[in-house]
Amino acid sequence: MRLNDLINQTSEWVKGTGPESEIVMSSRIRFARNLENIPFSHWADSGQKKKVLSIIKSVLNKIDYLRNSIFLEMSNLSTVDRQFLVERHLISPELAAGSDSKAVVISDKEIFSCMINEEDHLRIQVIRSGFNLEEALRLIERLDSSLETNLRFAYNARWGYLTACPTNVGTGMRASVMLHLPALVMTRQINKVLQTISKLNLAVRGLYGEGTEASGNFFQISNQVTLGYSEKDIVDNITRVIRQVIDYEKKARSSLVTNKEIELEDKIWRAYGTLSNARTISSKEAIELLSLVRLGVNVRILESVDIETINKLFILIQPAHLQKLEDKTLDPRRRDFKRAELIRDKLKA
Amino acid sequence: MRLNDLINQTSEWVKGTGPESEIVMSSRIRFARNLENIPFSHWADSGQKKKVLSIIKSVLNKIDYLRNSIFLEMSNLSTVDRQFLVERHLISPELAAGSDSKAVVISDKEIFSCMINEEDHLRIQVIRSGFNLEEALRLIERLDSSLETNLRFAYNARWGYLTACPTNVGTGMRASVMLHLPALVMTRQINKVLQTISKLNLAVRGLYGEGTEASGNFFQISNQVTLGYSEKDIVDNITRVIRQVIDYEKKARSSLVTNKEIELEDKIWRAYGTLSNARTISSKEAIELLSLVRLGVNVRILESVDIETINKLFILIQPAHLQKLEDKTLDPRRRDFKRAELIRDKLKA
Numbered sequence: 097m098r099l100n101d102l103i104n105q106t107s108e109w110v111k112g113t114g115p116e117s118e119i120v121m122s123s124r125i126r127f128a129r130n131l132e133n134i135p136f137s138h139w140a141d142s143g144q145k146k147k148v149l150s151i152i153k154s155v156l157n158k159i160d161y162l163r164n165s166i167f168l169e170m171s172n173l174s175t176v177d178r179q180f181l182v183e184r185h186l187i188s189p190e191l192a193a194g195s196d197s198k199a200v201v202i203s204d205k206e207i208f209s210c211m212i213n214e215e216d217h218l219r220i221q222v223i224r225s226g227f228n229l230e231e232a233l234r235l236i237e238r239l240d241s242s243l244e245t246n247l248r249f250a251y252n253a254r255w256g257y258l259t260a261c262p263t264n265v266g267t268g269m270r271a272s273v274m275l276h277l278p279a280l281v282m283t284r285q286i287n288k289v290l291q292t293i294s295k296l297n298l299a300v301r302g303l304y305g306e307g308t309e310a311s312g313n314f315f316q317i318s319n320q321v322t323l324g325y326s327e328k329d330i331v332d333n334i335t336r337v338i339r340q341v342i343d344y345e346k347k348a349r350s351s352l353v354t355n356k357e358i359e360l361e362d363k364i365w366r367a368y369g370t371l372s373n374a375r376t377i378s379s380k381e382a383i384e385l386l387s388l389v390r391l392g393v394n395v396r397i398l399e400s401v402d403i404e405t406i407n408k409l410f411i412l413i414q415p416a417h418l419q420k421l422e423d424k425t426l427d428p429r430r431r432d433f434k435r436a437e438l439i440r441d442k443l444k445a
Numbered sequence: 446m447r448l449n450d451l452i453n454q455t456s457e458w459v460k461g462t463g464p465e466s467e468i469v470m471s472s473r474i475r476f477a478r479n480l481e482n483i484p485f486s487h488w489a490d491s492g493q494k495k496k497v498l499s500i501i502k503s504v505l506n507k508i509d510y511l512r513n514s515i516f517l518e519m520s521n522l523s524t525v526d527r528q529f530l531v532e533r534h535l536i537s538p539e540l541a542a543g544s545d546s547k548a549v550v551i552s553d554k555e556i557f558s559c560m561i562n563e564e565d566h567l568r569i570q571v572i573r574s575g576f577n578l579e580e581a582l583r584l585i586e587r588l589d590s591s592l593e594t595n596l597r598f599a600y601n602a603r604w605g606y607l608t609a610c611p612t613n614v615g616t617g618m619r620a621s622v623m624l625h626l627p628a629l630v631m632t633r634q635i636n637k638v639l640q641t642i643s644k645l646n647l648a649v650r651g652l653y654g655e656g657t658e659a660s661g662n663f664f665q666i667s668n669q670v671t672l673g674y675s676e677k678d679i680v681d682n683i684t685r686v687i688r689q690v691i692d693y694e695k696k697a698r699s700s701l702v703t704n705k706e707i708e709l710e711d712k713i714w715r716a717y718g719t720l721s722n723a724r725t726i727s728s729k730e731a732i733e734l735l736s737l738v739r740l741g742v743n744v745r746i747l748e749s750v751d752i753e754t755i756n757k758l759f760i761l762i763q764p765a766h767l768q769k770l771e772d773k774t775l776d777p778r779r780r781d782f783k784r785a786e787l788i789r790d791k792l793k794a
Contacts, residue, residue: 369720
């Protein structure tokens with residue numbers, strides 16, 4: 097497979113097939129790992145980073161279930177291609193920004209992605225559709241074991257895995273869940289819920305992780321602390337909290353449907369009407385309206401639209417995706433025009 | 446015919462068949478007349494008003510082309526029925542507000558309406574589709590002559606017809622044209638145009654005449670002065686000015702289509718999308734969006750909608766019309782809901 101094949105493929109986690117996928121878009125786990133006896137990426141010189149890349153690449157090449165993977169070095173990619181990978185949640189903005197021996201390996205169906213020479217030498221990630229951290233943990237532990245048979249990771253018996261940033265020391269793990277919480281936002285309960293989550297040592301972020309704001313009523317909830325807990329502890333803890341949030345969102349949805357039926361239907365149908373008729377639309381407005389349509393599909397107000405189409409649109413309407421689809425650079429005005437056209441086409445189909 | 450038959454009938458002037466009907470909704474002429482030797486309505490006592498009503502009614506009854514008319518006394522009508530007639534432009538709010546021997550005679554297809562005991566004893570009105578003051582004048586003069594063979598109107602050789610308000614003395618005529626000027630509004634030329642019109646001794650009003658504000662980009666332009674001019678002079682003068690305004694609007698439309706095609710298409714399609722999907726909508730919002738859709742049909746952006754449907758909707762979405770259609774009283778919330786439903790149905794058909 098090659099990078100350009102990704103544009104015509106739907107990542108597994110976008111299909112909306114996983115557990116609780118009416119509320120949970122995706123579950124993601126990443127492990128941060130570093131090779132023994134080589135400085136962390138930020139301190140490593142060019143030769144050391146090249147060595148890291150070559151070692152890791154050759155080990156990944158040997159893993160049979162990564163056989164159909166795509167290997168991409170940042171230095172070979174255009175700005176649009178890098179942004180495209182960020183938009184698909186396959187690499188971090190930090191990896192996209194650099195070039196020096198930074199690379200990514202993306203497995204078939206985009207289930208695994210392995211960033212090389214990001215903040216840590218290796219960051220492996222698994223994303224699954226819906227609320228499925230257990231499955232994500234099972235898959236990533238399998239990959240981690242495969243790697244450990246061939247690599248010696250920086251590890252300390254007392255602290256666990258050593259990482260560039262102290263917050264990752266221990267398991268080197270971040271488990272995060274992308275939640276769609278439009279009803280909690282509409283009923284103005286969201287702030288209370290987010291405050292509670294923060295008190296439980298969990299972080300709340302926007303669509304693209306650290307430093308991004310919530311948009312489209314999507315909230316990414318992840319563990320803050322990794323030191324002193326096992327991988328299973330972390331997953332169990334976040335799972336317990338997320339179950340609660342899912343329950344709150346379900347209650348808020350059914351209260352909206354019961355008490356404000358016309359207002360809710362009106363909001364959702366208007367969003368659908370605008371999306372299926374607009375001739376130019378910004379990314380921000382499109383995300384907000386798609387969020388309402390997503391809710392509409394999930395509460396059975398919009399029966400004719402399927403959830404995969406909506407989930408896919410959140411990805412496809414982004415700037416780099418639009419440019420890859422058109423196979424040329426588009427200025428923002430032209431992107432707004434193409435975005436509107438794409439949405440109309442997909443909603444009509 | 447009876448009042449309740451009107452709800453299923455489309456007034457001739459709403460059909461959008463007249464000259465320049467892409468810009469001119471309708472042309473209307475009314476004559477104010479008073480019976481000789483009876484005080485004007487505001488000074489007449491109850492017995493005198495009754496007499497006025499009975500005289501005029503019997504004369505109107507004799508006119509053959511008014512044979513299928515509806516005769517309605519305000520005192521027999523519910524508030525909703527009166528408002529319904531105002532919404533159809535068949536009676537004035539002043540007539541609707543009173544009861545004492547106030548009545549209206551409405552001809553087949555709503556071409557003529559004759560208000561009895563409004564400010565003047567008799568106000569006859571003709572409305573035609575599009576820009577057609579000449580035809581309106583021909584029809585109203587024919588009716589006026591028919592009436593004058595059987596009635597003696599208060600008339601003074603020097604001043605002309607005598608009327609309750611001095612501004613109507615002379616011909617007793619008001620000629621008005623309802624213009625749809627969305628492109629002049631969008632291109633911010635409307636104020637300049639309206640100022641020029643005012644300087645030419647013409648009045649600019651909103652959808653429902655005196656004291657109403659412009660909405661939906663509709664502007665009603667009418668003569669201010671009647672004294673010292675013949676009916677033909679007045680019509681010629683206003684016709685000349687309106688031709689100019691039509692020309693400005695046409696230029697503004699073609700400039701919008703040429704220079705801001707996507708923005709214009711976007712506005713129009715979004716309006717259409719909202720109207721065909723909303724589940725609740727206020728009268729104000731509906732009029733604004735219908736105005737955009739009307740423009741869209743006329744500049745061939747919206748090909749699947751016909752102009753008669755849109756023209757009809759401006760009438761049907763009004764509060765009393767909605768209540769007549771449902772045959773029951775509706776509170777504002779319920780009306781907003783029914784309005785949205787009606788618009789969706791009509792646009793789908």
